[in-house]
Amino acid sequence: MVADADLPVAATRTSMRILETLVDLDGGGVTAIAEALDRSKSSVHDHLQTLVGLGVVVKDGHEYRLGLRFLRLGEFARSQYPMYEAGIEEVQQLSTAAGCAAGMAVLEGDSVVCLHHRLGPEAGSPRLAAGDRLPVHCTAPGKAILAALPEARREDILADHPFAAGTDQSHAKRADLAAELRTVTARGLAVDREEWEPDRRGIAATVTGPDGGVAGAIYLLTGSESHSGKRFQQDFPGLVISSATRIRNALRDA
Amino acid sequence: MVADADLPVAATRTSMRILETLVDLDGGGVTAIAEALDRSKSSVHDHLQTLVGLGVVVKDGHEYRLGLRFLRLGEFARSQYPMYEAGIEEVQQLSTAAGCAAGMAVLEGDSVVCLHHRLGPEAGSPRLAAGDRLPVHCTAPGKAILAALPEARREDILADHPFAAGTDQSHAKRADLAAELRTVTARGLAVDREEWEPDRRGIAATVTGPDGGVAGAIYLLTGSESHSGKRFQQDFPGLVISSATRIRNALRDA
DNA sequence: AAATTTGTTCGCTCATGCCGAATCGGACGA
DNA sequence: TCGTCCGATTCGGCATGAGCGAACAAATTT
Known part of the structure; x- marks a missing residue:
């Protein structure tokens, strides 16, 4: 989906992949995303927490969904x-x-x-x-x-x-x-x-x-x-x- | 603009701030963004390179602009x-x-x-x-x-x-x-x-x-x-x- | 042509992203 | 009400890489 290369600022790349996964899976929990990306749950959790803090992702219950902030962008x-x-x-x-x-x-x-x-x-x-x-x-x-x-x-x-x-x-x-x-x-x-x-x-x-x-x-x-x-x-x-x-x-x- | 807190995955936060700055300044060069965020040029440059690699930001000449990938999101x-x-x-x-x-x-x-x-x-x-x-x-x-x-x-x-x-x-x-x-x-x-x-x-x-x-x-x-x-x-x-x-x-x- | 500005590269260092394991917390079912 | 299960969350530590300053390159101006 995204162009692959070894880029600097790997964390940004991971976050973006999480966001796209959120689209592909139509929202989901930490576990689902983690195994879709083959990452540890803790790492995904950290990222999601950040993204939620930034208002880019919203969580209701145990589900994370893409927020509307990107609409503006x-x-x-x-x-x-x-x-x-x-x-x-x-x-x-x-x-x-x-x-x-x-x-x-x-x-x-x-x-x-x-x-x-x-x-x-x-x-x-x-x-x-x-x-x-x-x-x-x-x-x-x-x-x-x-x-x-x-x-x-x-x-x-x-x-x-x-x-x-x-x-x-x-x-x-x-x-x-x-x-x-x-x-x-x-x-x-x-x-x-x-x-x-x-x-x-x-x-x-x-x-x-x-x-x-x-x-x-x-x-x-x-x-x-x-x-x-x-x-x-x-x-x-x-x-x-x-x-x-x-x-x-x-x-x-x- | 974004809720402030000390979040994990700070790099993601920086990238998001760069993206929003790209909106506020209506595109711009490394220097402009760096001083708008009070960051070093090199760091901003790294981030932009990543964002370009991800297809999220496009650069024409010395100008960086927000790409259309967010449209999909x-x-x-x-x-x-x-x-x-x-x-x-x-x-x-x-x-x-x-x-x-x-x-x-x-x-x-x-x-x-x-x-x-x-x-x-x-x-x-x-x-x-x-x-x-x-x-x-x-x-x-x-x-x-x-x-x-x-x-x-x-x-x-x-x-x-x-x-x-x-x-x-x-x-x-x-x-x-x-x-x-x-x-x-x-x-x-x-x-x-x-x-x-x-x-x-x-x-x-x-x-x-x-x-x-x-x-x-x-x-x-x-x-x-x-x-x-x-x-x-x-x-x-x-x-x-x-x-x-x-x-x-x-x-x-x- | 010198000077100024801007983008890019290069090492270094310390913060921090990432992980595995332990813990928490709610949702069932007996 | 208690036990069990499942997923989310927290924690500590290590290796990585994000971020910086400085030097370099390239373009633009004076």
Whole structure:
């Protein structure tokens, strides 16, 4: 889950691992966490006590749960991206207009992260949460962002990329991806046809920033129901592209 | 900002302080953070290196910024509250119907925390972000939650409460507050008439959970423009109360 | 080009993170 | 009511590594 290396300040690393375990296990007691991390109970207990003291973790009874303090940090982190405020309302309208899930994603480091996701009205609307990381090579937002990056940057990102995740339809070879990205660049539009997960089709438009660089991507994501309809091919491209344009204008004016 | 005590695992505490400093200073270099915390540069540098390695902090150039990883943690933390999913759509509609800011708040530990906030269409719509902590005694959501709590719990919370924040209109005496809370309990509705901040008026309804306890509160919050209109007194109470009822029903059915 | 500022590296030392074992405390069941 | 079990908590000690100052490097300014 987290990048492994022998870092200084090991205690911090341990605390972070405890926090992520708290997410994975959906809360739990000292013992559960200790054996999940293969640490001594006493050490985990010390950490938890600290985290509780910091107000980051709350305990009710013998259960420890993640506290809401991170909400503030997370909220701040994403407010650093001007695209969030500029696009939040646009995502609402896009989702309503298309009748499916919509959201925004940005590039952080070498990975594409979901900034905001709104579920569609359909029953099995794809679940995605803000903060989730998306594969760059087999998702619509990933490709939309990748295609708009400078050559060197793109190479960097793809260099240490496993190309492992995704279904069989995902591009096996770099060459294929390079070819596809060229057409993505040309149209400012990227498509994912069940390359990431079965029954999931996505479409995304690149959002460019005032500096000419890429700010992120805005996407639509459908579940299996919408397969047959031709709206995906006919209406959706226009919808996401005009949304992207409006966000770009908002970014410029801000 | 964080509760002070001599905790074990001091390194974790330092890391958390660095993260919060990153918020307060809106990002910065090693030196800035070091002197903000009165720590040696080398120590801060070590911590930052760790945090970057964990993907929690990102550095571009000589600037360190908070990363998006916390978005996931924060998102998870609030998904622990069933009220979030049950009410997110309701807040949208409430905000639209009332034409002002709306949101939800819950009780965590001894403080009331904003779970979700949607800005209203008005220009100076009150800014509040998810994760912000609200004073319990002088805000509408705070009082709405407080009033619905069992006697003992309420006493606990008010015991170590400073009663310091807020404008002059805030209740100076516990007795006054107790009296007000009784009427709040009766109506399931709490009001804040510029007690928290000038030009800010709020109204909140208690949301009760399936277990009969209080799940949280849903609120409307207006800026100065809406002062004169009588909608605040005539329409808003009905709006928030029916919203609260719908959320309660959703919680029961889930 | 000198000076100033800022990030990074390097040893050293003492605080402290981590552990195993003992203790506590509540939740059952007889 | 007592005994048993399970998990959380406390404790003491040791080895580690967090934190510091100082030197170094790199970038920016005068």
